[in-house]
Amino acid sequence: MQTKISNQQKIKHLYNRAGFGISPLTRETVDHKSIEKAVRELFVQSKNIYPLQVVTAEQMRLEREEKKDSKQTFTQSATPQEKIKTIIKDRIESIKSLNLAWVSQMVSGNAMLREKMTLFWHGHFACRSNNAYFMQIQNNTLRKHALGKFGDLLMAISKDAAMLGFLNNKQNRKDSPNENFAREVMELFTLGRDHYTEQDIKNAARAFTGWQFRHDGEFFFNQRQHDEGEKTFFGKTGNFTGEDILTTILENKQTARFITTKIYQYFVNEKPDPTIINSLSDQFYKSDYDIAQLMESIFTADWFYQSSIIGSRVKSPVELLVGLQQTFTIQFQETQNIIFLQKVLGQILLNPPNVAGWKEGKNWIDSSSLLFRMQLPELLFQSAEVRVEAKEEGDVNTAYLNNRKGKTIQASANWTGLQNAFKKVKDTETLDALAGYLLSLPITQAQKDLIWRRADKSSKDALIKSLSSALVSLPEYQLC
Amino acid sequence: MKRRDFLSRSALATAGTMLIPNFLKAFERQHLNTLGLNNKKLVIIQLSGGNDGLNTIIPFRNDIYYKVRPKLAIESQYVLQVSDELGFNPALTGMKQLYDDGLLTILNSVGYPNPDRSHFRSMDIWQTASGSDEFLSTGWIGRYLDSACGGYCNQPYKAIEVDDTLSLAMKGDRLKGLAVSNPQKLYQLTHNRLITDINSAQHTEADHEQVSYLYKTLGETVSSAAYIYDKSKIYKTKAFYPPTELGRKLKTIAELIVSGIETNIFYVSISGFDTHINQKLRQGQLLKQYSEAMSTFIQDMKQNNQLNETLVMTFSEFGRRVAQNGSGGTDHGTANNVFLIGGKLKKPGFFNESPNLQNLDEGDLKYQIDFRSIYATLLKDWLKVDDKMILSNLIGHLDLV
Numbered sequence: 001m002q003t004k005i006s007n008q009q010k011i012k013h014l015y016n017r018a019g020f021g022i023s024p025l026t027r028e029t030v031d032h033k034s035i036e037k038a039v040r041e042l043f044v045q046s047k048n049i050y051p052l053q054v055v056t057a058e059q060m061r062l063e064r065e066e067k068k069d070s071k072q073t074f075t076q077s078a079t080p081q082e083k084i085k086t087i088i089k090d091r092i093e094s095i096k097s098l099n100l101a102w103v104s105q106m107v108s109g110n111a112m113l114r115e116k117m118t119l120f121w122h123g124h125f126a127c128r129s130n131n132a133y134f135m136q137i138q139n140n141t142l143r144k145h146a147l148g149k150f151g152d153l154l155m156a157i158s159k160d161a162a163m164l165g166f167l168n169n170k171q172n173r174k175d176s177p178n179e180n181f182a183r184e185v186m187e188l189f190t191l192g193r194d195h196y197t198e199q200d201i202k203n204a205a206r207a208f209t210g211w212q213f214r215h216d217g218e219f220f221f222n223q224r225q226h227d228e229g230e231k232t233f234f235g236k237t238g239n240f241t242g243e244d245i246l247t248t249i250l251e252n253k254q255t256a257r258f259i260t261t262k263i264y265q266y267f268v269n270e271k272p273d274p275t276i277i278n279s280l281s282d283q284f285y286k287s288d289y290d291i292a293q294l295m296e297s298i299f300t301a302d303w304f305y306q307s308s309i310i311g312s313r314v315k316s317p318v319e320l321l322v323g324l325q326q327t328f329t330i331q332f333q334e335t336q337n338i339i340f341l342q343k344v345l346g347q348i349l350l351n352p353p354n355v356a357g358w359k360e361g362k363n364w365i366d367s368s369s370l371l372f373r374m375q376l377p378e379l380l381f382q383s384a385e386v387r388v389e390a391k392e393e394g395d396v397n398t399a400y401l402n403n404r405k406g407k408t409i410q411a412s413a414n415w416t417g418l419q420n421a422f423k424k425v426k427d428t429e430t431l432d433a434l435a436g437y438l439l440s441l442p443i444t445q446a447q448k449d450l451i452w453r454r455a456d457k458s459s460k461d462a463l464i465k466s467l468s469s470a471l472v473s474l475p476e477y478q479l480c
Numbered sequence: 481m482k483r484r485d486f487l488s489r490s491a492l493a494t495a496g497t498m499l500i501p502n503f504l505k506a507f508e509r510q511h512l513n514t515l516g517l518n519n520k521k522l523v524i525i526q527l528s529g530g531n532d533g534l535n536t537i538i539p540f541r542n543d544i545y546y547k548v549r550p551k552l553a554i555e556s557q558y559v560l561q562v563s564d565e566l567g568f569n570p571a572l573t574g575m576k577q578l579y580d581d582g583l584l585t586i587l588n589s590v591g592y593p594n595p596d597r598s599h600f601r602s603m604d605i606w607q608t609a610s611g612s613d614e615f616l617s618t619g620w621i622g623r624y625l626d627s628a629c630g631g632y633c634n635q636p637y638k639a640i641e642v643d644d645t646l647s648l649a650m651k652g653d654r655l656k657g658l659a660v661s662n663p664q665k666l667y668q669l670t671h672n673r674l675i676t677d678i679n680s681a682q683h684t685e686a687d688h689e690q691v692s693y694l695y696k697t698l699g700e701t702v703s704s705a706a707y708i709y710d711k712s713k714i715y716k717t718k719a720f721y722p723p724t725e726l727g728r729k730l731k732t733i734a735e736l737i738v739s740g741i742e743t744n745i746f747y748v749s750i751s752g753f754d755t756h757i758n759q760k761l762r763q764g765q766l767l768k769q770y771s772e773a774m775s776t777f778i779q780d781m782k783q784n785n786q787l788n789e790t791l792v793m794t795f796s797e798f799g800r801r802v803a804q805n806g807s808g809g810t811d812h813g814t815a816n817n818v819f820l821i822g823g824k825l826k827k828p829g830f831f832n833e834s835p836n837l838q839n840l841d842e843g844d845l846k847y848q849i850d851f852r853s854i855y856a857t858l859l860k861d862w863l864k865v866d867d868k869m870i871l872s873n874l875i876g877h878l879d880l881v
Contacts, residue, residue, distance in 0.1 A: 081757065081807050183613065312688040344645060353648075354601050356615035362693055363617060366646045367636060367701035368659040370694065371669060374678070387665065388644040392751035394528025394797070395599040441691060446682040454674075474678060475694035 007031075008436070010305045011038055016440065016480040017267050017313070018042055018299060019112035021323040024421040026109065027437065039299045043292060046114035046147060050105060051140040054097045057216060060133040063087055064215055092400050094132030099342075099349045100335050102139065106322045117146035117291070119318065120266055125157045125189060126357035127166045128350065130397060134162035135350050137217045150259060150289035151250050158185065158246060161213035167355065172209050174227045179205040182245075184355050190249045192258040196234075203231040208242040256285035260294065267298055269312050270361045276303060311440035311479045314364050317345030319480070320373065324472065327438070329414035330380055334405035341409075343390045343401045344372060351398070370475070377472045381465075383408040418468060419461045427460070431467055438471045440480045447474070518864050521737055523746045523792045524621075525726075526606075526647075527770075529754030530599065531796040532763060533816040534835070537586060540567050544837040548803035552759060552810065565834050571768040574775030575819075582828040583778060583787075584821050585880060587854065589835045591815035591847025595798065599754070599812075602797040607649035609852050609871050620855055620870060621745055622652030627869040634696075637704040640736070641747040642729040650747060656697075657747070658704050663732070667709035670702045714739035719780040726750050726773040734777055738784045744863060753796060759809040770794075778821060787823035791862055791881060794819040795851070801843050815847040818854060826879050850875040857881065 008031050015022040015030075019042075022030070030038055066087055106115050121142040129135050138160050145153035157163055158181075164170065167181040182205035186196045210226030213219050231240045234248055249255055260281035261272055268276075284294045298304055315323065321341060324330060332338055342348045346369060347358055368388075378384040386409060390402040425433045431452055435443055456466040471477065539545045540556040541564070554569060560576045561567035568576045578584040594612040596602045601612075608616035618626070621639050628638070639657030641650050650657030660666045669675070679702050683695055715738040721727040726748065733746045750770070755762050774792070781787045799816030815835070835845050853875040859867035862881045868874060 084807075188615075308688055312690055314690055346645075354604055354615060359617040362690070363651065365694060365697055366651060366656040366659070367697060367704070368644060368646050370697050371675075371701060374675065375669075387669070389661075391643060391645050391647070391749065392528060393599060393603070394530065394751045394754050396529070396754040396756060398599075442684050444682050444684050447678075450677050450681045470674075473674065475698060476683070476691065478694060479690055 005305055005307060005310065007035070009310065010035055012437070013305060013310045013440065013480075014038055014042075014299060015112075016323075018295075019109070019116050020106055020319055021326055021480070022437075023109060023326050024417040024437075027421060035305070036300060039296060042113045042299075043147075043296065046111045046117075048111045049114065049144060050110055051143060052098060052101050052105070052136055054101045055094045055133045055136050057133065059090075059094070060131075060216065063090065088130075088397060091130055091132055092397070095130065095135065095350060096336075096339060096400070098132050098136055098139070099351075100338060102349055103318075103322065103325075103338060106318070107325045109326065113295070114143060114146050117295070118143045120263070121146055121153065122349070123266075123352065123357040123360075124262065125163065126352035126355050127160075127163050128352060129162040129166055131162065131165075134160075134165070134217050138162040139350070145291075147292040147295065148290075150284075150291055151246075153291075154189065154246055154250070155243070157189075158242065159211065159213075159219040161217040161219070164211060164213050164219075169208060169211050170213075172205060172211070173225045174209050177202070177205045177209060177227070181205070181211075182208055185246075186249065188356055190255045190258060191252065192254070195252075195254045195258075200233055203233045203240075204245045206231050207233070207240045207245045211242050250289065253281070253285055256289065257281040259289075260284050263294065264298070266360065267295070268304060269309055273303075276301075311476075313480050314361050315478055315480050316358065316360060316364060317342060317347035318349060320345065320376075320478070323480075324376065324380065327418070327472075328380070328468075329417060330411050331414070333410040333412075336403055336405045337409050337411070339401055340390060340404045341376075344388055345369060348401060351401070365478070370478070373478055374473050374475065377469045379409045380411045381413055381469055383410065415461065415465050419464050422464050423460055427457075427463065430463055431455075434464065434467050435471055438468060439474070439476050441476050443474070443476060518744065519789055520744065520862050520864070521746065521786070521790045522744060522858060522862060523730075523733060523790065524649075524748070525770075525774075525792060525794040526603075526747070526749035527753050527766075527794065527796040528599075528603070528749050528751040529796070530602075530798045530800060530812055531753040531766075531816065532755060532759065532810050533796075533799040534802065535759070535763060536569050536572070536767060537588070537817050538567050538569060539565055539834050539837065541565050542834075542837055544802075550804070551808060552804040563830060566830065569764070569767050571764045572771045574771035577775060578778060578821055579829065583823065583825070584819060585825045585828055585831050587818045587820070587831045587849055587878075588833065589815040589845055589848035590795070590818045590851050590854065591798070591845070592850055592852070593847075595814040595844070595847070597798065597812040597814070599797060604648065606795065606797055606851060607647060609855055611873060616872075617651075618653050619647065619649035619651050621649050621747065622656055623870045624652075624745070624859065624863070624865060625655040625657060626652035628865055634700050635704070635742075636700050637708055637741070637743055639745040639747065640708070640733075640743050642732055643747075643749065647747065647749065657745070658701070658708075660705070660708055663705075663709045663712035663736075666705045670705040675702065708736070708741070711736055711739040711741040717780055719776055719783070721776050722769065722772045724769045724773060726769055727776065730773050730777040734780045734784075737781070737786055737790065755800070756805065756809040756811060757807040774821065782823075791820060791822035791824070791858070793854070793858065794821075799845060802837055802840060802845065803843060813844045814841070815845040818849075818851070820880060822881070824881055826881060831878070831880070849878070853878050854880070 011030055012022055141156050141160055145156055167184055168178045169181040172178040179201050183201050187193055206227040210222040212222045230237060233240055233245060261277055264272060264277055287293050352358055372388060379386060385407050392402055422433055431448055451470040456462040535554060538554050538559045540559040546553045558570045559567035560570060562579055596612050605612055607619050609620040610616045625639055636656060636658040639650055641647055641657055641659045643659050644661045646659040679698050712735060715735050717734055721731040729748045752766050781790050795818050796816055798812060798814055800810035800813040805811050832848055852871055856867045856871055856874055857877045857880050859865050859870055
């Protein structure tokens with residue numbers, strides 16, 4: 001089905017993949033730009049870095065003091081146990097605020113490409129920690145290097161407190177090495193399985209001994225815990241440090257191939273195209289792992305805009321939620337429900353399932369998640385009752401994720417943006433125009449008839465509202 | 481034509497007719513499914529949070545147990561003693577009866593090498609049947625579904641999770657199980673006008689498979705929901721199930737089993753076992769709920785001549801540390817007990833020796849049985865499928881069923 005792809009469709013595709021879709025307002029300003037220009041502007045806008053600033057170092061310090069206190073002294077106001085409970089509660093609140101702050105930032109559309117890359121790297125360097133301050137530092141590190149040199153990103157994340165803690169490098173000591181960090185760096189972050197030996201892991205782990213972090217999240221190298229002995233890594237022998245190991249890994253072309261493949265599968269198509277990936281990863285390697293350059297090559301390539309690529313990606317839950325919020329300017333009365341929706345849909349920011357990150361693509365879709373996605377517009381626009389309970393995972397510290405405030409989601413959409421954008425379109429052409437804007441794939445006449453039959457034709461505004469609601473309830477809306 | 485709301489306020493307005501796309505009807509007619517040949521039922525109960533095995537099955541003659549748990553240990557006079565060394569938590573009267581009736585096998589010290597103490601990761605490992613150093617994107621029951629459908633699978637109801645959302649365990653590559661908390665509700669939800677209309681309207685066969693996958697999933701959901709709902713109406717149990725979450729879920733399963741549903745695996749999880757504080761009271765309540773629901777269910781199966789066709793497995797993602805912590809509870813540990821309940825057990829009672837409290841790994845039990853050997857056995861000897869297709873690292877089999 002090779003159809004001619006219009007410039008408008010291409011722009012929309014670019015915004016879906018490089019960001020979270022296109023807001024009604026933005027649409028008018030970028031619709032007619034050339035792809036080259038639109039891509040250039042995305043990069044210019046993403047020069048800005050908006051770090052998340054939800055948790056302060058001071059909060060962090062107080063929390064630590066409290067914890068120390070609660071272990072040492074009995075105060076009259078609270079027993080240590082209750083104090084610990086309060087601390088845990090505060091931490092949960094902080095993590096929640098961080099999650100919500102990031103969602104708002106994605107919805108805002110500011111530095112869109114940078115935020116999308118940050119989300120990608122968050123899934124790649126997947127990590128969780130109950131220390132919100134550390135998670136904030138990490139998230140800002142990902143954001144800072146999201147479009148920079150992969151080598152810098154790798155080095156920064158390898159010295160990141162949340163990551164070192166998550167992968168047990170605190171326990172990686174001279175006399176009792178812990179290989180977890182070294183293994184994941186190679187298996188999941190750089191080379192991929194089967195491109196190193198167990199011997200390489202053993203020796204790399206010894207090189208990373210002494211990589212630790214302070215209470216305030218600062219990296220420090222604990223010389224006393226570092227194994228100074230000779231190590232053999234990828235056939236080279238020497239007294240290697242952790243930095244040497246990362247440099248050697250980057251010298252290996254397989255790292256460029258592995259990262260390029262993952263980026264291709266996320267931003268272009270689940271099914272890798274060996275020819276394209278070969279040439280992209282050669283270029284990536286030659287450019288000293290320049291991420292921005294790699295992304296630009298992808299977004300300006302002809303193959304990126306083929307009909308087989310457009311609409312081939314299953315939106316991740318975060319892409320779906322952020323996209324809906326952006327298109328319909330949705331306000332949630334209870335922000336907890338944003339977390340609840342992430343939980344039910346299966347992707348909680350700052351809370352990946354494990355170090356391998358989220359499984360993308362079809363993995364998002366099963367009978368219940370698809371039905372829930374199709375009901376989302378009804379829940380958000382019509383306050384339909386939520387008839388789904390989130391599954392309890394059993395961890396007392398994450399039980400809060402399941403909380404839903406109220407029987408309904410209590411959200412309000414602001415339709416004016418959409419209504420203004422489409423009010424000049426003829427009634428009879430409104431459905432096609434909206435479908436073109438909201439969906440990445442064409443729909444059939446039968447589907448159009450179905451939606452048109454159900455539409456509220458009492459006024460132009462009502463028509464736009466009912467048509468849009470129906471379109472975003474379609475299975476096709478799950479794809480971009 | 482009368483104007484309708486785009487979506488009726490309550491999605492409970494059911495459509496009169498079932499509109500399954502023709503391509504699905506064709507496959508339903510074929511109905512050639514290897515899974516259908518086996519009538520055995522496996523019911524899996526997941527205790528989320530890490531149930532404390534040492535206070536579930538209690539080593540009431542072990543001094544170490546009493547020494548490291550001064551506040552938490554259950555005094556021997558309260559233990560429901562069944563062997564020289566071991567007995568049940570006093571809340572488990574129903575389970576003790578099952579033990580006495582020869583319907584229960586207890587496997588001690590079940591775990592896996594290099595245990596992970598994170599809830600999520602360890603549950604991941606149990607649900608995907610991976611090693612602790614590998615990350616699989618499919619669950620072991622999902623792969624069971626995959627392996628059993630040659631070429632085309634369209635029967636997600638072969639594996640049902642009684643819940644609103646689907647666990648990773650149930651997700652295969654080509655086929656995923658079905659989450660249904662209440663058959664009637666799912667039927668109403670999938671048979672409201674909008675869903676049936678969307679499902680039946682001809683959609684574009686785009687040149688990538690994702691669209692087809694979405695519509696295939698939708699079609700299977702609609703037809704499976706109807707199938708399960710039809711079955712759910714056939715038999716209403718007379719047994720009195722306790723009014724708890726597990727009681728309700730096991731009642732749903734019992735009614736489906738007796739109605740002759742072609743489902744081989746049922747999956748249920750209950751939560752609350754993460755007892756870092758105030759464990760004695762909390763765990764007692766949870767075990768009581770488990771025990772009462774389970775004995776009602778087994779009794780119900782017995783009365784309907786289903787006991788020899790049904791096997792229940794109960795597990796948790798890890799046990800707890802051997803020693804108590806400072807706040808009346810226990811922290812995350814490693815190996816734990818697994819229960820098998822049914823009429824066709826080869827070795828009722830204790831399958832292996834009591835946990836060794838002397839030879840610990842930094843305060844944790846060392847595992848004696850790899851959980852994957854239990855899975856392998858259930859797949860091969862109970863569900864009669866090729867376990868090698870489903871489990872990548874075979875650890876061997878046990879003489880269980």
